[in-house]
Amino acid sequence: MSVHILEIYVHRFTLSRSFERVTYDGLASARFLPRWSSIVIVFPAAVFFLLSHFSLSTFPMTKPTRILDYLFKRFARCQHRGSQQEDLESIAAGEQKVFRFETLAAATSNFSPQNELGVGGFGPVYKGRLKDGRVVAVKRLGYGSRQGDREFANEAMLLSGVQHKNIVKLYGYCAHADDKLLVYEYVPNESLDKILFSKNNQTTTMTLDWRRRYEVMVGVARGLQYLHEDARTPIIHRDIKASNILLDEQWCAKIADFGISRLFPETGDLTHINTRVAGTNGYMAPEYVMNGSLSPKADVFSFGVVIIELVSGQKTSAFVPQPGASTLVEWAWRFHRKKLAMEILDPALASTADADQVALCVHVALLCTQADPNLRPDMRRVIVILSKKPTALEDPTKPGELGSRYRRKSKSSSRATRSSAAFTSTTITSSPNAGHSATTSSTASTAAATPPRQQPDGPQLAYETVKV
Structure with a gap:
């Protein structure tokens, strides 16, 4: 029994190190490590097993299995610290x-x-x-x-x-x-921002009528709902924006660019994780920007911003601040409050948009962009609202107003409060002259932000932070 257990672990480890992949047509073929690699692995393992056999036999039958499993995993981890390329090549799995x-x-x-x-x-x-x-x-x-x-x-x-x-x-x-x-x-119609905001693409912009824009909203909502609830492990995208939404030949929306996405652990009462801040100006949720508190509700916030862009035809990074409205979302909230949602509608949609549907979409967007993440709906509820047009919805709170939970936290340090306010005003609103939305990255802690630095390759911004 014990010898059989040893053979299983040696065989498993040898295969995991030697076999890379079996592929097809123009793809890399399977490769195996030299024969001596298996000998180097098997010999010390066998010696170790023989020396420890008698002590292990004094445990119940399940003990040797658990101890060998632990020791071989430790040994395998050490052996796997190979070249960076080996590490990278071993990541993709399944059908890739x-x-x-x-x-x-x-x-x-x-x-x-x-x-x-x-x-x-x-x-x-x-x-x-x-x-x-x-x-x-x-x-x-x-x-x-x-x-x-x-x-x-x-x-x-x-x-x-x-x-x-x-x-x-x-x-x-x-x-x-x-x-x-x-x-x-390959997605032939490129990204939503190129179709929606390009001044040199007027013909394509006109073809993105209200019905198609509405279908884009629903498609992105379904994609996010899948990531948050139906994927093997919940995934937070962290960078939902128009340039990361692609449209195929049928104008079906597809979420792209998962480079900074995070797995969200399924652990009981865990509602958020603290992480290094990375995302795009104008789309990031306030609790994430200021505290590094990341949850699926951060994607919900970004989705709400995209809805306002689809309805208005305006790019959040190009919005010119106005009295009482420093962001595109606040500007939309002012009109919604007066029940004038049609005032923010893209003029190109005047002949195709349904007024009730426009008002509903604006309402959903403002529910998604509330400052307190606990007040934002999850994506499943967003889909239900967009599909069934409920007769009554709660009123959204004003964007930018922090909930009491965050006000209490900020009282613990007036310096942190001033730093957070400065950081928010810098990151949430980009310069209207920027060629595209700038991507930010900072350390997730209560921090004081230094002024942004222009990178040599374009308007990407990086922030240095210090703990207070």
Whole structure:
């Protein structure tokens, strides 16, 4: 019995280290480590087992199993501290495939600028065609960048088990020297922000009528509901915005870019986690910006901002502050309060929009963007509201007003209060002259923010923080 247990663990460990993947058509083939690697692993394990056999036999029958399991896992973890490339190549699982770098270079015409679809915060995205005829989008993550490595690992891991019509599909990945690439389904109508806000795209903007915009809202809501409640482990996207929503040939919305997403642990009464702040100006929830408190309600807040953008046709980062309305959401709240929701409607939708439906969408958006996360609906309720048009809904609180829980917390330190206020005014509203929304990153703690620093590669902002 004991010998059988040993054989099982040695066999399991040898396979986990030696076998990489079995793939198909233009993908990397299976590789095995040299034969001596197994000998090096098996021999010391066998010696260890023989020396400890008699002491282990004095325990009940289940004890050797548990002790060996613990010891071999510790040994395996030490052995797995190999090269960074080995670590990255072992992350994607399930149906995702390992593509050869040469295959992706050929598919994108050696990453030709003519095939470039856009440039994100972590690198460019290229259009490509595989030998089997599939058209794909290839994201090439920050060459030689540690941040790119982290995004690669995070996105490959999170999307490996995600299957939903409103979430972009990950076909596979490639780790080649300093290059880290992710391969997705190609979504032909590009991103929502290019269609909605581009001044050079008036024809396409007009085709995004009210019915399609409403369907985009519902599609994104369904995708988020899946991530929060139906995925194997709940996922918080952390960066829901128009540029991370893609539209396919049927105008079906697909959530993309999971580089900074987080798994949300399913642990009893756990309602939030504290984490390093990362996201985009104008879309981040106040409790997340100031306290690093992250929960699915942070995605709900961002979704509410996207609804206001869809209704108004205005970009939150380009909003010009007005008296009594420093953000696009506050501006919408002022009109909603006066029951004048149609006043914020995009003029291009005047002939196609349903007034009652517009008012409902604005109401839902303002419920989603309430400062207190406990007052925001979850995505399941949002879908019900958008689908069934209830006759009565609670009134949303004014955006930007913190709930009592946060006011009590801030009283403990007046310095923290002043710092939080300064941080909020800086991060939630971007300059109207910015070319695109700036992405922020800071340490999650009660912090005093220093002035933003302009990065050399564009209007991305980083904040340094100090504990108080």
